[in-house]
Amino acid sequence: MRRTTETGRRISRRSALKGLASLGVVGAVGTTGAAATGESRGDRRRASEAAARKVRERFEWAWKNYEKHAWGHDMITPVSGGYEEFFFDQPVGLTLVEALDTLYLLGMDRELEKAVEWIKEELSFDIDAEMQVFEANIRMVGGLLSGYKVTGDEALLDLARDLADRLRPAFEESPTGMPYRFVNPATGEVSDSVNFVAEIGTYVAEWGELSREVGDDSYYELAKAAMEAAYDRRSDLDLLGASIDVETGEWQDTVARIGPPSDSFYEYLWDGWRLFGDADFLRWFGVLVDGIQEHQAETYDGRLWYRRVDMDTGDVVAHTQSELSNFWSGLMAEAGQPEIGRAYHDSWTAVREKYDLFPGSIDYTDLSAEATTYWLRPEYLGGALLLYERTGETVYRKRAYELWRAMEEHCRVENGYTVITDVTTSPMEQGDLTPGYWWSENMKYFYLLAGGTDRLAEDYYLTTEGNVLRGVEGPAVD
Template identity: 50%
Template sequence: MRKIARPRGLSRRGLLGAAARLAPLAAVPTVSLPGSAAAATDPYAALARASVTEFRSAWDAYRRLAWGRDELRPLTGAGSDFFIPGSTLGLTIVEALDTLYLMELDEELDAGVQWVRDDLVLGQDAPVQVFETIIRLVGGLLSGHLATKDTVLLDRARELADRLLPAFTRSPTGAPYRYVNLATGAVSGKENHLAEIGTCITEFGELSRLTGDRKYYDAAKKALHAVYERRSRLNLLGTGMNVETGAWTGTTATLDPPVDSFYEYLWDGWELYRDEDLRTWYSTLTAAVLEHLTERRSGRLWFRQADMRTGAATGHAQSELTAFYAGLLAQSGRVAEGEAYHASWAAALRSFRLPPESLDYHGMRALDPSYPLRPEYVDSCLFLWLTTGKELYRRRAAEMFRRQKQYCKVVNGYTVVRDVTARPMKLGDLTPAYWFSENAKYYYLLFARARRFDYRSNYLTTEGNVLRGLR
C-alpha cells in the first residue's frame, strides 16, 4: 500500500513542486521503455510477461466465476461479498480498473467500465465501513477515471463520496464515524481507529481537485487535525479515539495497524497538495516515532509498541502491513532508515517462506501465521527502487513473486494462506480484491517498463490506485 516517484531529486508521490526533505534523495533510476535497446536486453522481461500472465489467470477466473461480485473464492469457484452481506459493490472490478489500463488490457477495461456504468448500485440501504469504501471504491473510481477519462467514473466517485460525508460532517470532532448507511446517511461506530480516521485526504483531495469543490479536502484535513491536536507531550499518538468526545480509546503508540496509513497520508497530502500544515504534522510525529519506537534487534531495525504518554515499551510485535513504512521513510527523506527497515523484513523472510501476518521480532516467530496475500513488502520494493535506483529491490520483489506463485497459485488464480508455518502450507479460499489493485500492479511496474506509467513523477494511494503518472 503506498507510493510516489518523482522528478530527479524530488520525493515520492507525484510531486507538484520542490518538496522539502528530511535528507537528500538519490536520483530516480533510468527506465527504458519497450522497444529500446535497453529493454531488449532487460533481465526482467520474462518476469514482466509472467506478471501479466498471472494477473490474467486470476482475472479470467474472476470473470468466469464471480463477475460483478466483490471478491472471488477460487477454491470453491464462487463469488463473495465484502461490504454488504448478500449484495455487491463490484469491489474487484473497481480495484482493477487502472491495473487493466497499465497492462494495456483494454477490452477487459472496457468491460469493467461498462459494469460500473450499468450495474453499480451505490445507494444501498446498509452501513459500510467508511475507510475501506474511500480507499478502495472512491480511489478506484478516481484512478479509473484518470486512466479512461470516462466521466461516469468521476460522477460515481463523487456520488459515493457525498454518501460518505455524513460520517465526517455529523461528528463533533470532525474525525469520522466508522460506518455510514449509503442510503440514509445514518452514522455509527463512534470509536474509530487512527488509520480509518486519517486515510482519506488523497482520495478526497483528488475529488476536490477534479470537481473544484473543497468540501472533500476540508473534511479530510479536519479529520487529520482532530487526531494531531490530541497528541501526547511526547508527540506520540494512540491507536484510536472516540470521535464524539475526542478521548483516546487506545493509548499504545505503534506503527502497526490500526494506525499505519495515518502517517502515510500526512506525507502524501503534503506532496500532492503542498499543504504546509500536513508537512509539519508529519515531521513532528515522525521525529517522535524515530525517537521513541525504534529498536535494534540483532542489528536489525524494528518498531516497537510503547505507551503514548510515557514512551515506555509495551511490546515487540510487527505486522506485515507495517512493511510499507520502509518505502515511506525513504520517500520522505529518511533513506537509510527505510533501507534498514526493509532489510529487516528481508532477513525475516529467511525464516519464513511467506511473510506471516504478524511476528515477534525478538524471537522471530509467527504470532499470526496467516498470509492474506499482503502487498506491503513488494510495495516498499517498488518505492525503494524508485528512490535509490538499486536493483536489490527488484531482485527482492522477483523472489517474492516466485514464492507467491509457488505457494499461493491455484487453478483459479491465487488464494490466501491460513498458515505459512505448516508443511504443506494450509490454504484459505479468497482472492482479495486488493491483489488486483496492488500485488499485480507492483510486480508489473517493477518488471515491465510500463508504457502507460510515468516512472519519474507519479502517485499511488495506499490501495495502489494511480492518481498521478498515468500516460
Template identity: 50%
Template sequence: MTHPGLPRVNGVVRRGVLRAVSAVGGTAAVAALGSPLRAGNVSAQVSGARPGTPPASRIGPADPEKAQEIRAEFLHAWNGYRKYAWGHDEVLPVSGGYREFFSGRHPVGLSIVEALDTHYVMGLDDEVDRCVQWIRARLDFDLDTDFHVFEAIIRLVGGLLAGYLATDDRQLLALCVDLADRLLPAFTKSPTGMPYRRVNLRTGAVSGSKVPLAEIGTNILEFGVLSQVTGDPRYFRAAKRALAAVVERRSSLDLVGTTMDVETGRWLDRADIGPNPPADSFYEYLWGGWAMFGDTDCLNWFRIFDASLRKHLAERTGGLLWFKQVDFRTGALLGRRQSCLAACVLSVGGDEALAADYHRSWTAVQEKYLVLPEEIDYRRLSVLTPGNALRPEYANSAFDLYRRTGDPVYRAAAWRYFQNQKTFQRVPGGYTVVTDVTKRPMPKGDYCPAYVFAENFKWLYLTFADAERFDYGTGYLSTEAKILRGLRGRGTAPTVTGKAVPGA
C-alpha cells in the same frame, strides 16, 4: 495499508503550527492553517523533495520477460474472478464461489473497481472496457445499508477516481462523486470532524464512534484529488480537518494512541503502535498530503511524528530495525509485535536509509518463511499470526525503493516475493490466502481479497516493466495502489499534477 480483520519518519520538529492547532481546536484550526499550495509555490526542506513531485526516478531498463510473466499471473487471477464471481465483490478461487465485502445483500463489483487502473497500466484495454461497461450498467450506491467508510474511500472512491483518470469516462467520476457525497456525513456529523466508522449510504445515518487511527487519517489523497477534479473543496476540507483533530490530541511526547472515540475526542487506549496497523496509513497520508498537494501543514505534522517515532519507538534487534509499541503518554514499553502490513510505511518520506533498513528487516523474515506471516515477535522473528492474506506491502516497499534508488537488490527482492507467491498461493482458480506459512506444504484457504487486483501485481509489474502508461517521475499511488497521479497514454485522461485544491 490497512485491511479489516486485523488489529489493523529526519527533520527538525517545528511546534509552532501544531501548538496553534491545539489552542484553537480542530474546526477553527483548518481554517487558520490555510489551504494547500500549488506545487511550485513552496520550497521543501526534506530530503530534497519538492511539493507535488516525488524524488527523481532511477528506475532501470525494463525486464520484459519478467514483466510479462507477472502480467500473465495477474490475468490468471483475474480470469478466476471472471469465471466464478463476476459482478460480485470477491472470489473464492478454490471452491469457485464468491463473497460480498461491504454488505451481503448488495454487491458493488469491488474487484472490478479495484482492477480498473491495473488493467489500464498493463495495456489490457479489452478488460478496461469490460469493467467500465459493467460499472456504467450495474453500479448503484443508493443502498439502504451501512458501508465501512475507510474501505469505501480507499477502494471505491480511489478506484473510481483512478479509473476516471485512466479513461476520462465522466460516468465513473459521477459515481465517485455520488459515493463520496454519501460518505461525507461520517465526517460532517461528527462533533470532532473525525469520521464515524460506518454510514448508511441511503439515509446518511452514522454509527461506530470507536475508530482506529488509520481509518481517521487515510482520506486526504482520495478526497483531495476528488476536490481537484471537481472543483469542490468539501472533500479535502473534511479529510484535513480529521487529520488536524488527531494531531491536536497527541501527547507531550508527540505520540498518539491507536483508537479514538470520535464523538468525545478521547483516546480509548494507551498504545502508540507506530507503523503497524491499525495506525499505518495515517503516517503515509500525512506525507501524501504534502507530496500530492504541497500542503505544508501535512509536512510539518509528518516531521513531528517522524521525529517522535524515531526517538521513542525505533530500536535494533539482531542488527535489524524495528518499531516497538509504547505508552503514548509516558513512552513505557508495551510490546514488540510487528505486522507485515507495516513493511511499506517507511518507504514514504524521502529517507532512503531508514526505509532500506526496514526493508532489510522484512527481507530477513521473507527469507526465513518464504511467505510473510501476518505478525511476528521481532526479537526472535517468531511467528505470532501464521497466515498470509496475499499481503502486498513488501512488494510496495520494493517498488518504492527501487524507483528512488535504482538498486537492483529491490528488484531481486520483488522477484523472490513473486516467485514465492506463485509457488505457495496459486491455485487453478487464481490466487488464494494461506493459513500457516510455517508448515510445508503451506495449507491454503479459499479467498482472494479484491485488493490483490489493485496492488500485488501492479507493484510487481511497475517494478519490472517500463510501463508506457505510467510516469515513473511524477506518478503517485495511494495506500491501496490506486494511481492518483502519473497515468498517461490512451485517450486524453485529465491530469491533476500541480493543481491546487480549489477553495480549501
C-alpha cells in the same frame, strides 16, 4: 503508501532495466547488477521485457477465472471457484473497481472497457446497510477516481463523487470532525464513535483529488480537518494512540504503533504535502516521525524494529510487529530517509527468508509468528518498489522476484491466487480468497518493478490502495 519519489524516475521498458530478477523467466540478479554477471544492455532489456510479459500473462489468466466464476462480485474464492462479498450481502463489483487502473497499465483495454460497462450499468450505492467509511474510500472512491483517470469516462467520476457524498455524514455529524467508523449510504445514519487512527486520517489523497476534479474544496477540507483533530490530540511525546472516541476526543487505545490500526495516517500526512503542497501536512509529518524515531525505533539483534509503547510515557508494551508495517520502509525512502527504509526492509526480508511468506504478525525478538496467516499483503512489495525508485539498487528487484517465486509456489491454485492460513506448515495451509487489493496492488507493483509500462509519466502517484491518481499518460478510451 505508494507514490513515485521526488526524483521522478520513470518506470518504463526503456528506463527500468537494471539487472532485473525476471520473476521466474531467468535467474535473479543481485545488488551489483548486470556488470558482475556479464550481462549486456540487451540482456537486461530482454530480461525485463520477459518479466513484464510473465506478470501480464498471470494477471490475464487470473482475470479470466474471475470473469468465469465471480464476475460482478466483490472477490473470487479461487479454490472453490465461487465468490464472496466484502461490504454488503449484495455485490458492488469491488474487484472490478480495484482492477481498473491495473488493467489499463497492463494494456488490457478490452477487459477494461468491459469492466467499466458493468460499473456504469450495475453499480449503485443506494444500499440500506452499514458501510465502513475507510474501506469504502480507499477501495471504491479511490478505485473509481483512478478508473476515471485512465479512461476519461465522466460516469466513473460521478460515481466517486456520489459515494464520497454518501460518506460525508461520517465527518459532518462528528463533534470533533474525526469521522464515525460506519455510515449507511442510503440514509446517512452514522455509527460507531470509537474509530482507529488510520480510519480517521486516510482520505486526503482521494478527497483532495476529488476536490480538484469537481471544483469543490469541501472534500479536501473535511479530510484535512479530521487529520488535524487527531494530530492536535498527540501526546507530549509527539505520539498518537491507536483508537479514539470521535465524539469526546478521548483516546481509547493509548498504545502507539506504526502498524495497523494507525499505519496509513502517516502515509497520508506525506501525501497531503506531496500532492497538494500543503505545508501543514509536512510539519505534522515531521513532528510525528521524529516522535516515532525517538520513542519507538530500536535495533534488536542487528535489525531495525518499532516497539509498541504507551503514547504518554513511552513505556514498552510489546515487541509485536504486524506485516502491514512493511509500508514504513517505502514511506521513509520517499520522504528522503532511505537509510531508514533500507534497514527496515532488511528486517522484514529476514522474516520472509525464515518463512518464505510473511506471517501476519511476529514477535521481533525471535521472529516467531504470532499470527500465521498470509493475506497476499502488498506492503513489502510496495516498499521494494519505492526503495528501488529512490536508490536504484537492484536488490529490491531481487527481493520482489523472491516474493513472486513464493507466491507462485504457495498461493497459485486452480482459479487464481489464494491467501494462506498457516505459513508455518509444510505444505502451507491454503485459504480460499483473492482480496480485492491483490488486483490493485500486488500485480501492479510486480509489473512496475519489471519496467512493464509506458503509460505512466514521471510524476505518477499511487494511493495506499495502489490506485493511480496522477501521471496517467492518456486515457485508454475517450
